[in-house]
Amino acid sequence: MTTDSRVLQPPEWDRWFSAFELAFGGVGEPAGKRALYRDLTEFDRAIGVWDGDECVGTAGAFSFRLTVPGGARVPTAGVTMVSVAATHRRRGLLTSMMRRQLDDVRTWGEPLAVLTASEPVIYGRYGYGVATQRLSAEIDTARVRISVPEGPGDVRLRRVKPDDPAVRDACEAVYAAEVAERPGMLTRGPGWERLPVVDGETAADGRSALQCVLAERHGEVVGFTLFHNRPQWDVSGPAGVIELRDLYALDPVAYAELWRFLFGIDLTSTVRAHERPVDDPFQYLVSDVRRCGLALRDSLYLRPVEVGAALAARTYRAPLDVVLEVEDSFCPWNEGRWRLSGDTGGASCERTSDQPDLALSVNELGAAYLGGVSLTALARAGRVAELRPGALTAASAAFASDLAPWLPHGF
Template identity: 55%
Template sequence: MTIELRALAEGEWEAYERCLLRSFGGPGEDPAEAQLWRELLPVGRTVTAWDGKEVVGTAGAFDFRMTVPGGTLLEAAGVTAVSVLPTHRRRGLLTAMMRRQLDTFHESGTPVAVLTASEPQIYGRFGYGAAARQVRGSFDVRQLTVALPPGAERLRMRLVDPAEGSAACEAVYAQVVPRRPGMLARRPGWERHPLLDPEGARGDFGPMLCVLAETDDGEVRGYARYWTTSRATPEGIPDATVKLRDAEALDPAAYAALWHYLTGMDLVARLVFHNRPADDPVHQLVSDIRRCRLGWRDGLYLRVVDLPAALAARAYSAPVDVVLAVEDAFCPWNSGRWRLSADASGAVCERTADPADLSLAARELATAYLGGHTLRTLAAAGLVTELRPGALGPASTAFQSDVQPWAPYGF
């Protein structure tokens, strides 16, 4: 089999989409959604595998800026649309595309790559670690209330058309992004992504709605976008569902007021959501957490591409001076011993010949990078080795983030 790897050329998008559809199955995306992805994905950042005139494998990458601990927006490649046709699996195509893609990221100076995985077990062998979790849940809103902190009573809720409220929502979102590791700043065009509302994907739900939390003088302090059903039990008892798409706010009062609104609608039995932070403050606001069915799952996967640049870009929760022995077979330029020194003035990461304090593989470094999983937990699983007694604790504390990392949407 002779396979050619290259970037997609103009005029070849239909072949790219055809490979994706055949690989993932299903009816395909709504035309408006497919068109948006086509406009947002840089053609030059794609890797395609060609068997003759047919695309048999795909991988793409968006150009993102992602918040890292400390609030810095770091350049990140958002890996997307990775596929191999069923006829060409188990022949090394995925490995070859990952190899080409990571080499390209390294050459362009991109410090990290991120993705949301359809099959989590695939990406660990390429150095990606599960760096951020997400929570999904269902609230029995008939059996709980949401507490309102001081200041919430001064806010009003106003329903607007999602497109009409988009600018105000994006202004709030932009201010929230630096507060949480893993959040993605929206480049031009991405403001259209949360407005996608294909009718065929709604099921029993109506069109998307948008509510703004405003002060008396019209300042928007938060927003929520959601769908609702109109449903009753066979006995005629109201049994509607609110499905939350996203919600952000600039202060605790506005955030609580939004959840109070979402859980207090007439005729509604439950509120469901599929992607919220692991440390969402709403868990502390509900009157009865047992009425909330919650479950976490893997969310954002991260790959350290340029180790010294990535480690120097983030802040650390405590001063640290540690030598890391890193094994990275897939990106060998990261392998070796690295001294990480960080304090309130910043961080420096440089190669060293000094003895190592901790040893770990690239995947585990990626897992700990955003601060959501501790080095100590990874060591307890046998994935990080303490080489110098006493080194693990301070390093684990330093890498932690007091805000759980979270990616607010897939890509």
């Protein structure tokens, strides 16, 4: 087989994206969302594999900044739109694209690469580890109540049009405040605020078009929610479902008021959410958590592309001085021993010939990097080896994050 792998050119985009859609079942995106994806595509960071005139492989990388423990926003490649044509599987195309892409990410000076996986089994062999989980909930709002904590009141809820540019700007400012605090979130460039609006601009599959409600205090936006209403009826009467897309707020009272609004929408008895942080505070405000249908699923996969730069970019909850023996056969420039020293004020990570304290692969580093997966838990699974007594406990405590890392949306 002779194929040509090359950087994507703008005139090739339609065939490239259609090949990606076909690999994922052949159901095309709506015109508005397709146009947005074209606008967001960074052509110099996208790869197409061609067999003659046919595109048989796709891969792209958005240029993001990822919040890490300590609040730094680290340049990160957001790996996206990866596919191989069904006619060209098991010929090494995916591996060749991953090889080229990670080499490119390194030359771009981005120490991290992240992705969301269609199938978890695929990306471990390229060094990615599961760094965040997402919480899903199906809340029986006919039986569950939510309380509002004490604090500054005067919260006004106002329904608005989600596609209003002023509304989008206000919502994006609230989102940005959360990005500054929580690891795993992405600083979004221009255009990304359009994604939820474009995705839900028309009614489909029995649900309403996207709806938006702002929480305001003294005229300032302090929170918002985006959702769909899916009207349903059964023999007992109305049984509608609220499908939550986003909910952010700047303080606990505004946050709880938005949830209480969703719980109380007429003719509904369920709130369904799929992309919430595992430590979402609603769990501690509901009257009956057992009737909230909670479930966890893997979300963001992370790979240190440059181990030294990645580990030095974040801070650590406790003083740390540890030598890591890192295995990374796919990116061998990371292999070997690294001395990581740091605390809440900063960190350094340099090559060393000293004896190692912990041994692990780059996959485990990726999983633990944002503080949501403990090194101790990975060691109990046999994925991290403690070579110096006491090193594991100290490192695990230092890597932890106060807030659970969270990716609130795909890319």
